[in-house]
Amino acid sequence: xxWEVVIGLETHTQLQTNTKIFSGAPIKYGAEPNTQACEVxxxxxxxxxxxxxxxxxxxxxxxxxxxxxxAPRSVFARKNYFYPDLPKGYxxxxxxxxxxxxxxxxxxxxxxxxxxxxxxxxNITRAHLEEDAGKSVHGAVEGMSGxxxxxxxxxxxxxVTEPDMRSAAEAVAYAKQLHELVQWIGICDGNMQEGxxxxxxxxxxxxxxSEKLGTRREIKNLNSFKFMQQAIEYETRWQIETLEDGxxxxxxxxxxxxxxxxxxxxxxxxxxxxxxYFPDPDLLPLMISAEDKARVQASMPELPExxxxxxxxxxGLSSYDTGALTSSRGLAxxxxxxxxxxxxxxxxxxxxxxxxxxxxxxxxxxxxSSAVAAEALAQLLQRxxxxxxxxxAAKEVFEAMWIGEGNxxxxxxxxxxxxxxxxxxxxxxxxxxxxxxxxxxxxxxxGKEKAFNALVGQIMKASKGKANPxxxxxxxxxxxxx
Amino acid sequence: MINSSLKQLASMLQAKKISSVExxxxxxxxxxxYNPSINAYIALDEAKTLAQAKAADVRIxxxxxxxxxxxxxxxxxxxxAQGWKTTCGSKMLANFIAPYDAHVITQFDQAGAVNLGKxxxxxxxxxxxxxxxxxxxxxxxxxxxxxxxxxSGGSAAAVAARLCAAATGTDTxxxxxxxxxxxxxxxxxxxxxxxxxxxxxxxxSSLDQAGPMAKSAEDCALMMNVMAGFDxxxxxxxxxxxxxxxxxxxKPQTDQxxxxxxxxxxxxxxxxxxxxxxxxxITAAIDVYKKLGAQIIDISLPNTGLSIxxxxxxAPAEASSNLSRYDGVRYGHRAAEYxxxxxxxxxxRAEGFGAEVKRRILIGTYVLSAGYxxxxxxxxxxxxxxxxxxxxxxxxxxxxxxxxAAPSTAFKAGEKVDDPVAMxxxxxxxxxxxxxxxxxxxxxxxxxxTKDAPALPVGxxxxxxxFDEARMLNVAHQYQQVTDWHQQMPDLKRA
Numbered sequence: 002x003x004w005e006v007v008i009g010l011e012t013h014t015q016l017q018t019n020t021k022i023f024s025g026a027p028i029k030y031g032a033e034p035n036t037q038a039c040e041v042x043x044x045x046x047x048x049x050x051x052x053x054x055x056x057x058x059x060x061x062x063x064x065x066x067x068x069x070x071x072a073p074r075s076v077f078a079r080k081n082y083f084y085p086d087l088p089k090g091y092x093x094x095x096x097x098x099x100x101x102x103x104x105x106x107x108x109x110x111x112x113x114x115x116x117x118x119x120x121x122x123x124n125i126t127r128a129h130l131e132e133d134a135g136k137s138v139h140g141a142v143e144g145m146s147g148x149x150x151x152x153x154x155x156x157x158x159x160x161v162t163e164p165d166m167r168s169a170a171e172a173v174a175y176a177k178q179l180h181e182l183v184q185w186i187g188i189c190d191g192n193m194q195e196g197x198x199x200x201x202x203x204x205x206x207x208x209x210x211s212e213k214l215g216t217r218r219e220i221k222n223l224n225s226f227k228f229m230q231q232a233i234e235y236e237t238r239w240q241i242e243t244l245e246d247g248x249x250x251x252x253x254x255x256x257x258x259x260x261x262x263x264x265x266x267x268x269x270x271x272x273x274x275x276x277x278y279f280p281d282p283d284l285l286p287l288m289i290s291a292e293d294k295a296r297v298q299a300s301m302p303e304l305p306e307x308x309x310x311x312x313x314x315x316x317g318l319s320s321y322d323t324g325a326l327t328s329s330r331g332l333a334x335x336x337x338x339x340x341x342x343x344x345x346x347x348x349x350x351x352x353x354x355x356x357x358x359x360x361x362x363x364x365x366x367x368x369x370s371s372a373v374a375a376e377a378l379a380q381l382l383q384r385x386x387x388x389x390x391x392x393x394a395a396k397e398v399f400e401a402m403w404i405g406e407g408n409x410x411x412x413x414x415x416x417x418x419x420x421x422x423x424x425x426x427x428x429x430x431x432x433x434x435x436x437x438x439x440x441x442x443x444x445x446x447x448g449k450e451k452a453f454n455a456l457v458g459q460i461m462k463a464s465k466g467k468a469n470p471x472x473x474x475x476x477x478x479x480x481x482x483x
Numbered sequence: 484m485i486n487s488s489l490k491q492l493a494s495m496l497q498a499k500k501i502s503s504v505e506x507x508x509x510x511x512x513x514x515x516x517y518n519p520s521i522n523a524y525i526a527l528d529e530a531k532t533l534a535q536a537k538a539a540d541v542r543i544x545x546x547x548x549x550x551x552x553x554x555x556x557x558x559x560x561x562x563x564a565q566g567w568k569t570t571c572g573s574k575m576l577a578n579f580i581a582p583y584d585a586h587v588i589t590q591f592d593q594a595g596a597v598n599l600g601k602x603x604x605x606x607x608x609x610x611x612x613x614x615x616x617x618x619x620x621x622x623x624x625x626x627x628x629x630x631x632x633x634x635s636g637g638s639a640a641a642v643a644a645r646l647c648a649a650a651t652g653t654d655t656x657x658x659x660x661x662x663x664x665x666x667x668x669x670x671x672x673x674x675x676x677x678x679x680x681x682x683x684x685x686x687x688s689s690l691d692q693a694g695p696m697a698k699s700a701e702d703c704a705l706m707m708n709v710m711a712g713f714d715x716x717x718x719x720x721x722x723x724x725x726x727x728x729x730x731x732x733x734k735p736q737t738d739q740x741x742x743x744x745x746x747x748x749x750x751x752x753x754x755x756x757x758x759x760x761x762x763x764x765i766t767a768a769i770d771v772y773k774k775l776g777a778q779i780i781d782i783s784l785p786n787t788g789l790s791i792x793x794x795x796x797x798a799p800a801e802a803s804s805n806l807s808r809y810d811g812v813r814y815g816h817r818a819a820e821y822x823x824x825x826x827x828x829x830x831x832r833a834e835g836f837g838a839e840v841k842r843r844i845l846i847g848t849y850v851l852s853a854g855y856x857x858x859x860x861x862x863x864x865x866x867x868x869x870x871x872x873x874x875x876x877x878x879x880x881x882x883x884x885x886x887x888a889a890p891s892t893a894f895k896a897g898e899k900v901d902d903p904v905a906m907x908x909x910x911x912x913x914x915x916x917x918x919x920x921x922x923x924x925x926x927x928x929x930x931x932x933t934k935d936a937p938a939l940p941v942g943x944x945x946x947x948x949x950f951d952e953a954r955m956l957n958v959a960h961q962y963q964q965v966t967d968w969h970q971q972m973p974d975l976k977r978a
Contacts, residue, residue, distance in 0.1 A: 040583050044808045046576065047563045047585055047682040049717050079804050081851070083828055090807020148812065277851035279860060282689035282801055284718050 003209040006237045007217075008166035008202060012179060013157045014189040015133070015197040016059040022132050022156035023050030023093060030195050034138065034149035042135075042153045044088035049283050052077075056156040059188035060100045060130050061289065061297040063158060066186050066304055067125055069104025071294060077130075077284045081277040085148050086135035094131035094159075096278040100287060101128035101158075106182065107306070108174045109324055123175050124163040130287075131157050158188070164203065164214060169233035173226050176200055178328075180226075185330040186302060193224045200224075204233055205250070206240045215240070216250040220257055220264055232257035236264045308333055316346035325354040331368035332358070335375045342379035345386055352378060356399055372403045381409035388469055394418040420469045424476065427460075427468050431476055434459045445481060453477070484509065485645040486972060489554060489702045492648055496543055496553045503543065503553030507536040507597050510555045514599065514646050517975055520627065523640040525560055525618045526568045526601035535597040542595050550705050552595030557647035559638050560601035561608060562693075563682040564588045571684045572604040572616040572634075575809045575816045575835035585682020586714045587651060587693055594709045599647050603637030606837045607806065608658055608686040610634050611909035614900050615839040622896075623666060624973040626937050629893035632662030632909070638696045639666040644975055649697035649706055653683060655690045656794050657888070657913025660925035663696055664888035664942025667927040669959060669969060670696040671703045672913075674949050675920035676721035679714030685805040687798035688719075690917040699969050700926060700959035704729035707952065723950070731957035739776030740961050746772055747782035747881030752912055758891040760931035764941040765887050768928040768962070772885070775961055780881050784873040789866050790915040791907055796850050796863035797918075802840075803847025809835060842903065871919035874946075883958055884946040887912055888925035892939035912944055922947045926959045927968035940968075 020027060024041035041048045064071040078096035104125040112118040135153035139146050160179065166172045180198055183189035190197050200223045205215035220236060223229045235257075240250055255264040303311070305327040312323040326336045332353060339349040357378065361368060381402065385395045390413055401412045413419055421427050435442055438459060445452035460473050484506070487495070495501050511529060518524050532555070539553035563569045563581035565588075570576040584592065591598070605615040613621040613636025621636040623629040624644035631640040635652030639662035642650050652659040654672035663670030671694045678693040685691060695706030707728040714720045734740070748769065753762060769779060811817035811831030818830030836844070850859035877884060889909055899906045916923040925942035932938045943962075947955040963969050 043813055045563070045583065045814070046569065046571065046579070046581075046684040046808070047680075049681050051716060051718050081804050081807060083807065083810060085810075085812050085824065088808060088813060090810060091804050275853045277804070277848065277853075277856075279800060279804070279851055279856070282687075282719075283685075 004206050004241050005167060005209040005211075006169075006233070007164045007205050007207060007214055008169075008172045008233065009164035009217075010160075010162045010166070010172060010175060011201040011203070012160045012176070013133075013199045013201075014160065014183050016056050016156040016158055016188055017190055018053055018055040018059070018156050020053060020055075021154035022053050022056045022130065023154055026154060028155055029151075032151055034147065035151060037151035038135075038153065042088070042150050044090075050093060050281070052284060052287065053156060056130055057100070057287065057289070058297055059156070060128065060158055061294060062186045062188050062301060063128055063160070063183065064101040064104065065294070065298055065301060066182060067101075067104035067106055069125060069128070070102035071289055072098060072100055072102060072287075073289055074098065075100040075129075075287045075289075077281045077287065078278045079281050082274045084134065085146070086137050086150070086153070088135065088150060088153055092132060092134065093281055093284070095129035098286075099127040099129035100289070101125075103127070106175065106178055108171065108178045109328065110171055110174045113170055121165075121171060123165045123171075126161045126163050128158050128160040131159060133157050164205075169230050169237070172202060172233055173230050176229060177226060181329045182305070185305060196224065198224075200229060202229065202233060204236045204240065206237060206244065216252050218250065218253045218255050218264075218266070220255050221267065223257060228257055228259055231259075231262055232264055235262055239264065302330075305333070316340075316350070318347065318350050322350045322354060325358075326350060329368065335368050335371065338375035339379045339382070342376040344379035344382040348382050348386065349379070352382060356396065360403060372405065373399065377402060377408055384409055384413060388420060389413065390418050390420055391466065391470065394420075394466065417467075419467065421464060421467045424472065427464070427472055428476055430463050430468065431460055431473070431480060434463055435480065442481070453481075485513065486698070486970065487648075488699060489551065489648060489697070489705045492554050493548075493550055493552070497548055499543075503536040503539040503555075503597060504533060506553065507532060507555045507599070510599055510647060513644075517644055517646060521622045521624060521640050521644055521646070521975075522619055523602055523621055523637045523644065523646055524557065524600040525570065525572070525603045525616075525637065528567065528600065531566065532597060532599055535592075539595045539597055549594045549709075551591070551709055553597060554648050555597040555599045556591060557599050557602045557638055557641040557650035558588065558591075559635055559651050559653060560604055561653050561684045562588050562601075562651065563684070564598065564601070567598075567601060569601065569684070570617070571608070572606040572618060573836065573840070574617040575832075577617060577816065579814055581682075583682065586679035586716065587683065587710055590709050590712070596709070602635070602641055602650060605634035605636065605658075606840050607684070607802070608634040608653060608655055608691075609802070609839050609843055611657070611661055611906050612894070612896070612899065613637065613662075614896065615837055617837060620896055622978070623893045623939070624975060624978055625667065625939050626893065627978050628895050629936070629939065630665070630896050632665035632889070632893065634658040635662050635670075635696060639663060639668060639670070642666070642668045642696050642698065643973060645972060649695060649702050651693060651706075651710070652696040653686075653691055653693045654913075654917065654923075655686050655692075655798060656917050657910035659694050659696055660888045660913045660923055660942065660944060661909055663925040664944075665893040665940065667940030667942075667968065667971065667973075668696055668698060669700050669703050669924065669926045669963075670694065671707065671924040671952065671956070672916065672922060673707065673711060673952055674922045675917075676719050677723075677922075677950070677952070678710045679712070679717040679720045681714055681716040681720075685801075687801040688805060689801060690794075690798060692917070699963050700924075700956045701729065701732060701963075703924070704732060704953075704956045704960075707956075726953065728953050728956055731953045732960045734957065739774075741772065741958065742776030744772075744775075744777040744883070744958065745780055745881040746777045747780050747877055747884045749782050749784045749787065749877070749884060749886060751784050751787040752886030756890050756908065756911065757887060758931070758933065760933055761887050761889075761891060761941050764929040764931050765885075765943055768943045769885065771962060771965060775965065782877045782880055782884065784870075784877060784884075784915065786866065786870045786873050787911075787915055790870055790918055791911060793863045793866045793870065793918060794910075794914045795846065795907060796859045797867065799843040799847030800851050800860050801847070803844045803851065806836075806840070806844060811835070839903070867918045870915050874915075874919045874921055878948045882948075883951075883955060886944050886946075888942035888944035889913075892931050892933065892936070892941060895936075916946050921949060922952050922955060924955055924959060926962065927971070928962075928966075929968055
């Protein structure tokens with residue numbers, strides 16, 4: 002019988018605010034322990050929370066970006082549990098009434114083997130504001146555990162999906178899409194190493210065609226897409242094998258070990274806390290008016306979907322190209338900058354989604370750290386457009402630009418890649434080739450069309466690639482017909 | 484001098500008839516003499532106190548004194564005051580020195596008032612007799628065998644014994660008004676949101692409110708002028724214009740200054756449970772109001788009877804969460820030895836909290852638990868709205884509501900310690916105003932004598948509509964113009 006995996010994600014995105022969500026304490030990653038912790042962060046007796054408006058704006062932005070319902074009234078609740086890095090003994094979160102309600106994200110799942118690329122809509126259940134906890138530090142002092150409350154109170158938006166994903170590839174595509182989106186709208190820096198974007202993945206399996214969801218296990222705190230893929234694949238296999246061996250799945254929280262590539266249960270849900278949620282009496286309900294939404298809307302950047310449609314209309318690009326270009330804000334900005342600097346749009350799209358992206362992928366770099374700037378690429382593409390170099394030569398120039406040999410013009414000059422534009426010189430080469438290949442000329446004249454291309458090839462070779470192929474075509478045709 | 488009003492003290496100070504240092508010293512002398520037997524103060528720091536008095540004298544000399552500059556006050560130990568031990572009456576915080584000031588403390592500092600010390604209180608403000616304090620009970624200055632009430636028992640005793648000019652208290656279910664009643668002083672719990680809770684150690688956040696405890700309504704008004712006001716650090720603090728709480732006092736100056744005032748008497752406040760001798764005193768006080776021109780209207784607050792059960796769901800629920808921060812990790816009591824993290828939590832909290840606090844944490848944890856939340860917490864919130872609605876209806880018929888502040892005069896120490904329900908009933912007339920967020924006050928209305936006890940003070944409660952404090956203070960003030968209960972002092976040598 003065929004198995005189906007069912008996946009839902011909960012993503013904690015750290016919001017880009019100047020201060021913490023309920024106090025004026027600064028947020029700086031990597032600061033000395035407890036130097037970013039004010040009296041509220043360490044939960045002294047008598048302190049009170051005050052909601053950071055910037056964090057609310059981030060939540061509204063996200064809601065608008067996924068076409069979600071934004072609650073006119075949402076409520077902060079206390080999630081009660083004891084842990085040393087949770088200074089108040091409760092986390093301020095949202096429970097029954099979250100700030101962002103149902104919405105959706107459209108993902109592009111890339112082709113895998115024979116399966117072509119496809120689009121899928123992932124439904125978002127909710128997104129809510131909450132505060133992060135601090136960190137336990139082990140080993141800094143021999144035999145003791147330390148508590149660093151720098152992170153305590155950092156604003157988070159927890160984004161929860163419906164169990165809509167059916168493969169590790171879909172889950173990763175969603176996570177990547179969300180990762181791009183939160184950066185696109187400027188609410189999260191997306192830094193996964195520093196924990197700014199952390200995913201918890203709920204995985205269950207069931208027989209294909211079954212309506213009922215299987216028992217899920219939650220893989221906690223995945224901080225790279227690669228690990229996410231591996232963890233889901235491992236977990237799926239493990240669950241299927243367990244069930245096929247006659248075992249059963251128990252609801253649990255599991256951790257992924259990148260060294261072994263395995264997931265392992267951390268604690269079972271039966272032992273889990275009763276969090277005793279109740280509305281936080283220190284905070285008033287969060288009210289968001291139509292005016293608030295309109296104000297935030299006015300500050301929103303153009304969203305990927307709208308930009309994609311605009312690129313198609315404005316530049317006549319294919320849906321595939323525009324989809325790829327708007328897969329990240331960085332890529333889209335790069336493309337626009339190249340066009341603005343004089344590159345032809347279709348050409349620029351091909352290069353950005355082709356050579357540039359390939360290079361970035363190979364070196365695991367993001368577009369913001371591209372070795373070739375958009376303006377430099379535009380210069381190169383202009384040299385192709387104006388016939389100075391061939392497309393093939395352009396690839397060679399690009400490689401040289403990437404490793405820092407200079408700008409396009411300098412490299413063309415240094416490598417002598419300029420095409421011949423003097424028709425006299427080209428004609429001389431053609432004459433030489435025709436003389437040396439009389440047999441081929443005869444074949445052509447006898448009706449063998451293929452001989453024409455062979456002659457072109459010989460001429461290009463003789464010109465060391467510097468002849469303009471279109472010009473060669475023209476001149477050769479004239480000579481043969483003469 | 485120790486019986487002078489704040490206004491009189493201020494004019495003596497400003498006329499340089501006495502310096503703040505001298506005034507402060509005279510209170511410190513009384514504290515040295517009487518505090519060991521009364522136990523009203525649990526933290527004293529003469530050096531700090533006198534430094535403030537000296538600074539006040541400089542300010543007075545410079546001519547920029549406020550109404551409270553140089554006046555020695557007592558602060559309930561629930562307010563964090565920088566450099567002061569701030570214990571909230573608990574072993575848990577017995578060694579906690581606050582590194583910051585509560586909003587209320589800042590306000591008094593800016594006004595130039597002098598902090599005489601921190602006053603004793605029921606542990607985490609949970610109690611009605613001051614007997615739950617880790618630092619021992621407080622004696623009622625009128626009779627040392629009797630309790631001063633609670634939780635602001637130390638402040639009440641300090642004012643009654645004239646060990647300060649006035650004091651601060653906090654009131655979650657009656658903790659200002661009940662001790663004010665039992666000690667014969669004037670105390671006001673303002674409307675919720677009028678005084679910032681920042682730096683005031685939380686018991687039940689949606690009910691806690693700080694207010695003044697003083698000899699007279701006039702003194703309370705001057706204290707309110709300093710304490711009240713918007714504070715952006717408290718999200719429940721209300722953004723209202725600054726008001727002068729003494730603006731209504733002495734207006735109009737006629738024989739019947741309260742002509743036309745409609746006083747509502749809820750029948751539920753005079754039903755079974757009210758001590759007969761207390762009822763007589765309250766009735767006599769109402770008669771005085773009639774003479775002042777007021778009109779008496781019988782009203783009903785039908786859901787009053789539910790206020791105690793509702794309170795003992797909601798307040799412990801909030802408290803169980805508010806007190807979670809006392810885990811022994813960052814500050815406060817930590818057990819000397821423990822096996823692991825859970826053991827550290829268990830031992831530290833078991834050792835650090837007293838019985839009443841533990842009882843309320845257990846109740847609160849229970850009513851918030853999965854499966855019980857709807858039946859208890861949610862239901863209690865619904866009834867809370869009904870109780871508030873009762874008042875809204877009542878204030879359509881009357882301007883203020885009056886009744887007793889407590890069902891009896893002060894009881895003997897030890898009498899109710901083992902009967903929590905009897906203790907909880909002490910707040911039967913005060914709790915509903917906290918649930919509704921309304922202002923309430925208690926003022927001395929006479930003395931009542933029961934069985935073997937000496938005559939002890941009785942408090943008249945006035946409940947006002949939202950933000951009607953200024954009017955309530957005048958209603959109390961007019962009574963104090965024609966009576967002298969508020970000026971009577973206990974004989975500490977005989978008590």
